[in-house]
Amino acid sequence: MKKIVDNIIETLLEILPSGKPVPLHEPFFQGNEKKYINDCIDSRFVSSIGRYVTKFENMLAEFTGSKHAIASVNGTCALHISLLMGGVKNGDEVLVPALTFVATANAVTYCNAIPHFVDSNPVNLGIDIKKLERYLQQDTETINKTLINKKTQRPIRAIVPVHLFGTPVDMDPLEKLCRRFNLAIIEDAAESLGSYYKGRHTGNFGLCGALSFNGNKTITTGGGGAILCNNSTIAKKVKHLTTTARVNNKLNYFHDQTGFNYRMPNINAALGCAQIEQLPEFLKKKRKLAQKYIKAFDGIKGASVLNEPDYAKNNFWLNTLVLDKPDRELLQTILERTNNTGIQTRPVWTLLNKLPMYKKCPSMSLTCAKALKDRVINIPSSINLID
Amino acid sequence: MKKIVDNIIETLLEILPSGKPVPLHEPFFQGNEKKYINDCIDSRFVSSIGRYVTKFENMLAEFTGSKHAIASVNGTCALHISLLMGGVKNGDEVLVPALTFVATANAVTYCNAIPHFVDSNPVNLGIDIKKLERYLQQDTETINKTLINKKTQRPIRAIVPVHLFGTPVDMDPLEKLCRRFNLAIIEDAAESLGSYYKGRHTGNFGLCGALSFNGNKTITTGGGGAILCNNSTIAKKVKHLTTTARVNNKLNYFHDQTGFNYRMPNINAALGCAQIEQLPEFLKKKRKLAQKYIKAFDGIKGASVLNEPDYAKNNFWLNTLVLDKPDRELLQTILERTNNTGIQTRPVWTLLNKLPMYKKCPSMSLTCAKALKDRVINIPSSINLID
Numbered sequence: 001m002k003k004i005v006d007n008i009i010e011t012l013l014e015i016l017p018s019g020k021p022v023p024l025h026e027p028f029f030q031g032n033e034k035k036y037i038n039d040c041i042d043s044r045f046v047s048s049i050g051r052y053v054t055k056f057e058n059m060l061a062e063f064t065g066s067k068h069a070i071a072s073v074n075g076t077c078a079l080h081i082s083l084l085m086g087g088v089k090n091g092d093e094v095l096v097p098a099l100t101f102v103a104t105a106n107a108v109t110y111c112n113a114i115p116h117f118v119d120s121n122p123v124n125l126g127i128d129i130k131k132l133e134r135y136l137q138q139d140t141e142t143i144n145k146t147l148i149n150k151k152t153q154r155p156i157r158a159i160v161p162v163h164l165f166g167t168p169v170d171m172d173p174l175e176k177l178c179r180r181f182n183l184a185i186i187e188d189a190a191e192s193l194g195s196y197y198k199g200r201h202t203g204n205f206g207l208c209g210a211l212s213f214n215g216n217k218t219i220t221t222g223g224g225g226a227i228l229c230n231n232s233t234i235a236k237k238v239k240h241l242t243t244t245a246r247v248n249n250k251l252n253y254f255h256d257q258t259g260f261n262y263r264m265p266n267i268n269a270a271l272g273c274a275q276i277e278q279l280p281e282f283l284k285k286k287r288k289l290a291q292k293y294i295k296a297f298d299g300i301k302g303a304s305v306l307n308e309p310d311y312a313k314n315n316f317w318l319n320t321l322v323l324d325k326p327d328r329e330l331l332q333t334i335l336e337r338t339n340n341t342g343i344q345t346r347p348v349w350t351l352l353n354k355l356p357m358y359k360k361c362p363s364m365s366l367t368c369a370k371a372l373k374d375r376v377i378n379i380p381s382s383i384n385l386i387d
Numbered sequence: 388m389k390k391i392v393d394n395i396i397e398t399l400l401e402i403l404p405s406g407k408p409v410p411l412h413e414p415f416f417q418g419n420e421k422k423y424i425n426d427c428i429d430s431r432f433v434s435s436i437g438r439y440v441t442k443f444e445n446m447l448a449e450f451t452g453s454k455h456a457i458a459s460v461n462g463t464c465a466l467h468i469s470l471l472m473g474g475v476k477n478g479d480e481v482l483v484p485a486l487t488f489v490a491t492a493n494a495v496t497y498c499n500a501i502p503h504f505v506d507s508n509p510v511n512l513g514i515d516i517k518k519l520e521r522y523l524q525q526d527t528e529t530i531n532k533t534l535i536n537k538k539t540q541r542p543i544r545a546i547v548p549v550h551l552f553g554t555p556v557d558m559d560p561l562e563k564l565c566r567r568f569n570l571a572i573i574e575d576a577a578e579s580l581g582s583y584y585k586g587r588h589t590g591n592f593g594l595c596g597a598l599s600f601n602g603n604k605t606i607t608t609g610g611g612g613a614i615l616c617n618n619s620t621i622a623k624k625v626k627h628l629t630t631t632a633r634v635n636n637k638l639n640y641f642h643d644q645t646g647f648n649y650r651m652p653n654i655n656a657a658l659g660c661a662q663i664e665q666l667p668e669f670l671k672k673k674r675k676l677a678q679k680y681i682k683a684f685d686g687i688k689g690a691s692v693l694n695e696p697d698y699a700k701n702n703f704w705l706n707t708l709v710l711d712k713p714d715r716e717l718l719q720t721i722l723e724r725t726n727n728t729g730i731q732t733r734p735v736w737t738l739l740n741k742l743p744m745y746k747k748c749p750s751m752s753l754t755c756a757k758a759l760k761d762r763v764i765n766i767p768s769s770i771n772l773i774d
Contacts, residue, residue, distance in 0.1 A: 029428050037424055041416050046609040046658065047602020073460045073610065076648035102631060102642045109645045112499065215434020215652075222433040222652030223460065244489060251722050253736035255489045258496045258744050261463035265602075265609030267658065271433065335638050349640035357645050 004302040005333050008321070011296050012343055015289075016380060021342040025318060027220045028282065028383040032274040040270040048243070050266030052273055057226070059276045060211070064193075064201040066228040068235035071264035071272070072242055075190040075212025075225035079107035079160075081241055081262060082208035082227055085234050086158040086184035088113045093149055093362060095159040095183070097127055098351040099369040104160055104188050105352050105361075107210075116149065116156060117353045117363035120372055124309050125320070126169035127161055128368060129177055135364045136181050147181050152362055158184040163192035163202045165378065166218075166317035167308065171197045171205045186210070189228070193218050194283045194315035203228040208238070218282055218317050219275035221268040283315055285386040290316035292386075293379065297321070302330075305379075318378040321345075326374035334377060348376045391689045392720050395708070398683050399730055402676075403767060408729040412705060414607045415669065415770040419661040427657040435630070437653030439660055444613070446663045447598070451580075451588040453615040455622035458651035458659070459629055462577040462599025462612035466494035466547075468628055468649065469595035469614055472621050473545040473571035475500045480536055480749060482546040482570070484514055485738040486756040491547055491575050492739050492748075494597075503536065503543060504740045504750035507759055511696050512707070513556035514548055515755060516564055522751040523568050534568050539749055545571040550579035550589050552765065553605075553704035554695065558584045558592045573597070576615070580605050581670045581702035590615040595625070605669060605704050606662035608655040670702055672773040677703035680766065684708070689717075692766075705765040708732075713761035721764060735763045 016022050040046055053071055060069035072078045088094055090112040096104050098117040105115040118135070121128040140147050140156060147156040159178060161169040178185050185206030189195075192202040193211055203209025213224035227242075229235040245259025264272075293305040303323050308314035323330060331347065338345040351373055353363045403409050427433055440458055447456035459465045475481055477499040483491050485504040492502040505522070508515040527534050527543060534543040546565060548556040565572050572593030576582075579589040580598055590596025600611035614629075616622040627633075632646025651659075680692040690710050695701035710717060718734065725732040738760055740750050 027431055027433065029431065033428050034425050037428070038421050041420050041424070041658075044414055044416065045602070046414060046607060048610065049602070074648045102633075102640075102646075103648060106631070106645050106647070215432070215436075220433060222654040223435065223648075223650070244493070246489075251719075251726070251734060253489075253734070255737075255742055256744075258493050259489075260493070261461045261490060261610075263610070265655065267609040268652065268654070271428075271654065332638075339638070347638060347640070350642075355642055357643075 001330055001333065004330065005337055007300050008303055008334055009337055009341065011300055012338065012379065015292050015296055016343060016385065022344060022380045023382060024344040024346055024378060024380055025216045026382040026384065027215055031278045033271055036270040036274045037267060040267050046267040047265050048263045050269070052266045052269040053264055056269040056272040056276065059273060060226055063276060063279065064203060064228055066201070066204050067230040067232065068228070070227045070229070070235060070238045070242060071269055072225045072227060072262045073264055074223045075210055075214065076103040076107055077260070077262040078210035078212070078225035078227045079103065079186070079188055080110045081238055081260070082186045082210050083107055083111050083113070083158065084241065085208050085238060086186045088157050091154055092157040093152065093154050094157060096352070097162055097369070098353050098363065098366050099125065099348060099372055100162040100164065100188065100352065101349055102352060102355065104162055105358055113157070114154065115352065115358060115361050117361060117366065119364055119366050120369045122368060122372060124167045124169060125164040125306070125372060125376070126167065127174065129170060129173045132364070133177055140181070142182060145182050147183060149362060156183065158186050160186050160188050162188040163195055165320050166192045166195045166315040167306065168192065168195050168197040168202050168312040170309070170311060175205065190225070191217070191317050192315060194279060196313040198311050204230060207231070207234065213272060218286070218315055219272065219279055221264065221272040221275070224264050224268050224272060282383050285383050286316040286381065288386045289381065290314070290319055293319050317381065319381045321377045321379050323375040326371040328374045331374055331377060344380060346378050348373055388717055388720065391717065392724055394687050395690055395721055396724055396728065398687055399725065399766065402679050402683055403730060403772065409731060409767045410769060411731040411733055411765060411767055412603045413769040413771065414602055418665045420658055423657040423661045424654060427654050433654040434652050435650045437656070439653045439656040440651055443656040443659040443663065446660060447613055450663060450666065451590060451615055453588070453591050454617040454619065455615070457614045457616070457622060457625045457629060458656055459612045459614060459649045460651055461610045462597055462601065463490040463494055464647070464649040465597035465599070465612035465614045466490065466573070466575055467497045468625055468647070469573045469597050470494055470498050470545065471628065472595050472625060473573045475544050478541055479544040480539065480541050481544060483739070484549055484756070485740050485750065485753050486512065486735060486759055487549045487551065487575065487739065488736055489739060489742065491549055492745055500544070501541065502739065502745060502748050504748060504753065506751055506753050507756045509755060509759060511554045511556060512551040512759060512763070513554065514561065516557060516560045519751070520564055527568070529569060532569050534570060536749060543570065545573050547573050547575050549575040550582055552707050553579045553582045553702040554693065555579065555582050555584040555589050555699040557696070557698060562592065577612070578604070578704050579702060581666060583700040585698050591617060594618070594621065600659060605673070605702055606659065606666055608651065608659040608662070611651050611655050611659060669770050672770050673703040673768065675773045676768065677701070677706055680706050704768065706768045708764045708766050710762040713758040715761045718761055718764060731767060733765050735760055
């Protein structure tokens with residue numbers, strides 16, 4: 001084992017700068033960040049109204065090829081609203097991978113719905129669609145065009161494909177499956193800004209897609225997110241619901257439903273405008289870094305760095321070292337050795353079905369997700385690692 | 388009627404600058420706003436971690452005299468978490484004034500609880516405590532130390548006093564009432580940063596108090612809020628719940644409950660630090676402006692400007708013109724004439740029990756709130772209206 005670990009550390013050190021700590025993912029501010037923010041302060045419009053929010057939304061829509069983009073306070077809130085748009089309600093179940101950040105399941109809970117966990121595959125780390133198909137055939141039935149979980153008798157309303165670390169899920173077979181089983185698709189594209197499936201930007205496949213601009217993402221607005229949507233009626237609803245559902249009338253304060261205070265502030269959008277201007281350059285650099293990693297680990301025994309699938313163009317948000325076989329001890333040793341030498345690496349999340357609040361939720365068998373938990377480590381992926 | 392309107396407009400024009408539009412409430416940025424934000428960008432910590440968030444929280448705690456202040460993405464989310472801390476849960480009722488911004492009731496709904504509307508009084512525009520006492524005596528019973536609504540048979544768990552436009556509710560009799568009826572107090576202090584009840588800052592009376600730093604508030608962070616709390620155990624829970632409930636362990640991602648992504652980003656906190664440094668000066672100016680209004684309207688027939696109660700020191704967030712008698716036509720004429728001449732004024736909100744999603748909620752009689760709806764107009768209150 002020691003030799004494998006030594007080889008991995010040595011290979012990482014060939015690519016990464018030495019003598020100073022290397023964070024997992026730092027933001028990069030070399031554009032108009034200060035200019036736009038200072039201008040935003042001068043305008044006094046720093047809050048829920050302002051031209052930067054609209055500008056950022058337009059830039060996002062253009063970049064992703066989505067008809068509409070609605071900016072929100074963060075990705076979790078974007079996912080919450082997207083699920084509501086998918087008709088998810090009290091007592092429904094929503095299929096989500098067990099291997100994802102906790103926010104995916106939390107957003108389901110905010111709708112008073114129940115996460116129903118599905119397994120992953122080792123190629124793209126996303127939902128194992130073939131296994132899911134067999135599971136749905138056996139464990140569900142369709143009554144009045146609604147998919148019902150035979151065990152719980154609850155409707156399964158939607159599915160949330162998560163493009164983990166920026167690698168797109170195989171959307172064609174997923175869409176086919178969802179048509180067959182009457183499932184709404186809500187994409188968790190929090191990690192996949194700049195990732196494409198067969199030429200189409202992620203977040204554009206389902207009814208709504210949620211983006212995130214948290215500090216650790218490819219571009220950041222401090223905190224922030226957005227809902228991508230190609231249906232104009234739904235986009236209007238999203239905007240309405242994220243802005244307290246106020247019916248517009250200057251001299252009257254009237255709200256027609258229980259809305260949310262989920263609008264991205266203008267000052268955060270100002271930062272976003274400067275960041276998205278640099279996104280194409282960021283993506284080039286992230287691709288270069290990924291290629292360096294993949295090449296360097298090509299000859300290494302016992303581990304490799306995840307490449308993009310044939311059908312995809314990745315953003316390579318977080319590069320991912322994958323051990324050939326699950327080995328918790330080896331994984332832990334690599335994590336400790338790298339972090340102790342200043343190279344920030346991290347394991348994947350505890351599988352969601354293992355968290356106290358979700359352990360009683362319905363779940364298919366999670367063989368692959370469990371194995372991946374003991375195989376996968378994220379390695380430093382900041383833009384400034386390529387000059 | 389024309390004469391009353393003419394007098395009111397003339398009096399406003401004596402105080403307000405002419406020749407340019409006067410907004411209701413503009414933010415004021417003449418301090419270290421740009422310096423701190425640029426420094427925040429340079430530090431790269433713009434997101435959920437950073438020294439400005441901690442600094443802002445410490446400054447808030449010091450200013451308000453609260454043991455703890457936890458910064459959040461906005462006031463609505465601060466109120467949501469505060470209610471959860473008050474033990475509000477699925478199927479509970481929570482007493483809220485019908486005369487308040489919709490977020491007060493929405494936050495109750497986010498807890499799957501039901502707003503139960505109470506009447507206001509014309510002295511401070513807050514809850515009519517004496518009327519509420521008579522109502523609770525008649526319409527509720529206490530079973531096992533829980534207050535039960537006789538009609539709905541649901542527990543009434545908490546009450547949300549709202550310090551409307553910055554005027555503190557009369558907290559002593561309210562606290563007495565709440566002790567008698569086993570009600571948790573959760574303060575909606577969104578509008579009352581800088582307002583004191585008998586020398587104690589608002590937001591410090593209940594279990595938790597929610598502040599807001601939206602763009603229209605006395606100080607702003609773009610979007611933002613905070614939870615004030617004097618109980619260290621609860622403060623820890625608040626911090627935990629607003630930061631995805633992650634159990635801290637660098638090399639393990641584990642969350643012990645369904646948390647929220649409600650943390651204020653560092654870049655918004657940087658703006659907040661600059662703003663709070665100027666708060667004492669802002670409050671002096673707002674007091675001066677209020678005194679000018681009160682004096683100017685002293686001799687005017689049919690209307691006056693709300694002064695602070697004897698027990699209170701107001702922040703005078705939004706100055707409030709109050710007609711002697713409810714008169715919807717007169718109110719509408721004043722609103723239209725002022726807004727048409729560039730003086731931004733606004734009516735109070737539609738009473739919450741009149742909104743479609745809340746019209747079936749339990750309610751006491753709302754005589755005074757209804758009357759106030761036809762008596763009250765907010766008038767321009769920006770800090771820059773004083774020299």
